[in-house]
Amino acid sequence: MTTTFQVPDIEASRLPALLEAMPKAELHMHIEGSLEPEMIFRLAQRNGVKLSYASVEELRKAYAFTDLQSFLDIYYAGASVLLTEQDFYDMARAYLDRAVADNVVRSEMFFDPQTHTERGVAMETVINGLHRACVDAEREQGISAALILCFLRHLSEDSALQTLEAALPFRDRFIGVGLDSSEVGNPPEKFARVFARCRELGLHLVAHAGEEGPPEYVWSALDVLHVERVDHGVQSVRDPALMQRLAKDRIALTVCPLSNEKLCVFPRLADHNIRQLLDAGLVATVNSDDPAYFGGYMNTNFTRLFAEAPGLTARHAYQLAFNSLEASFAERADKERWQQQLRSVFEKA
Ligand SMILES: Nc1ncnc2[nH]cnc12
Numbered sequence: 001m002t003t004t005f006q007v008p009d010i011e012a013s014r015l016p017a018l019l020e021a022m023p024k025a026e027l028h029m030h031i032e033g034s035l036e037p038e039m040i041f042r043l044a045q046r047n048g049v050k051l052s053y054a055s056v057e058e059l060r061k062a063y064a065f066t067d068l069q070s071f072l073d074i075y076y077a078g079a080s081v082l083l084t085e086q087d088f089y090d091m092a093r094a095y096l097d098r099a100v101a102d103n104v105v106r107s108e109m110f111f112d113p114q115t116h117t118e119r120g121v122a123m124e125t126v127i128n129g130l131h132r133a134c135v136d137a138e139r140e141q142g143i144s145a146a147l148i149l150c151f152l153r154h155l156s157e158d159s160a161l162q163t164l165e166a167a168l169p170f171r172d173r174f175i176g177v178g179l180d181s182s183e184v185g186n187p188p189e190k191f192a193r194v195f196a197r198c199r200e201l202g203l204h205l206v207a208h209a210g211e212e213g214p215p216e217y218v219w220s221a222l223d224v225l226h227v228e229r230v231d232h233g234v235q236s237v238r239d240p241a242l243m244q245r246l247a248k249d250r251i252a253l254t255v256c257p258l259s260n261e262k263l264c265v266f267p268r269l270a271d272h273n274i275r276q277l278l279d280a281g282l283v284a285t286v287n288s289d290d291p292a293y294f295g296g297y298m299n300t301n302f303t304r305l306f307a308e309a310p311g312l313t314a315r316h317a318y319q320l321a322f323n324s325l326e327a328s329f330a331e332r333a334d335k336e337r338w339q340q341q342l343r344s345v346f347e348k349a
C-alpha cells in the first residue's frame with residue numbers, strides 16, 4: 001500500500017521537531033547493540049566478568065570502526081557481560097525506554113542467541129528475559145515490542161539448525177528469524193535449509209544483505225531464503241534490475257544511516273543513498289542498528305540524516321515513517337491506527 005495523503009509544505013526549520021514527534025516503527029536493531037558502556041561496566045561488576053578496558057571512557061574510545069568486522073569484534077566482547085535473565089531484561093527495558101522517548105510505537109528487536117549459548121547461557125535465560133521486558137514495556141508504556149531470532153552467519157548452518165531446535169520450545173516468544181554478523185564470504189544461500197524450515201514453521205523471515213556484500217547477496221536473500229524484508233540492502237543501487245524487483249514486490253529495506261557512516265559504508269552521511277532509494281519507489285525505512293555503538297537512537301538517526309543528506313523533505317519524512325509502520329509485522333488494525341496518528345501529526349505541523 002502506498003500513501004495517498006498529501007503531505008503539507010513544511011518549513012525546513014520545523015522538520016527536526018516533526019521527525020521527533022512522528023510515530024514510527026523500528027525494524028532493525030540488535031538488542032545487544034543497545035548495551036551502553038555504562039551498562040556494560042555495571043553488568044560486568046554485578047556478574048564478576050573481567051573486561052579488557054579499564055574504564056567507560058577507554059571503552060568508548062575503542063568505538064572507532066573501519067568496517068563491519070572491526071565493530072563485531074567489540075560488540076561480541078561487550079555482550080559477554082550478559083549472564084542472567086535479569087541482565088537480558090534490564091538491557092531490553094533500557095532500550096525500550098529510549099524507544100518510547102523517540103515516539104517509537106512498535107519495535108521488532110533482533111537477538112543473537114548463539115552469542116550467549118556458546119558461552120554456556122541457556123536459551124531459556126535469553127528468551128525469557130527479553131520476552132518479559134517486551135510484555136512489561138507494552139503494559140506500562142504502551143509500546144508494541146516483538147523479538148526476531150538471528151542466526152550468526154559466520155557460524156555453520158548446522159549450528160543455526162541446532163539453535164532453531166533449542167528455541168522451538170519458546171516458539172510463541174519470537175515472531176521471526178534473521179541472519180546477521182560477518183556478511184562477506186557468508187552468502188544467504190549458506191542458510192537455505194534452516195530458512196526453509198523456518199518458513200514451514202510460519203516464522204517471518206528477514207536477513208542482512210547488501211550492507212557490505214554485493215547485490216547478488218540481496219538476490220539470494222530474496223530468491224533462496226524468501227525473506228520478507230532486507231536488512232540494510234543499500235548496495236542494491238548497484239543493480240538496476242534488483243532495484244526494480246525490490247520496488248515491484250514492495251520488499252522493505254531496513255536502512256541504518258548512522259551505522260553506515262560509523263562502519264564506513266558511506267564516507268559521510270551526506271553521501272548516503274536513502275533519497276535515491278525512496279525516489280526510486282523502494283520501501284526504505286530508518287533504523288538504529290546498534291544505537292549504543294553508532295552514536296544514536298532512532299530520532300538521532302532521523303535528525304542527523306535530514307540535517308546532512310541533501311534534498312530530504314517533509315514528504316520523505318512522512319514516507320519513511322509510513323513505510324516503517326507498513327513494513328512491520330504488527331496486526332493490520334494496529335498499523336492503521338498508527339498511520340492515522342502519523343497523518344494527524346503532519347496535519348497539525
Ligand atoms: N550492522 C550489523 N551487520 C551485521 N551483523 C550485525 N550484528 C549487529 N550489528 C550488525
Ligand SMILES: [Zn+2]
Binds near residue numbers: 028030180208231289
Ligand atoms: Zn544489523
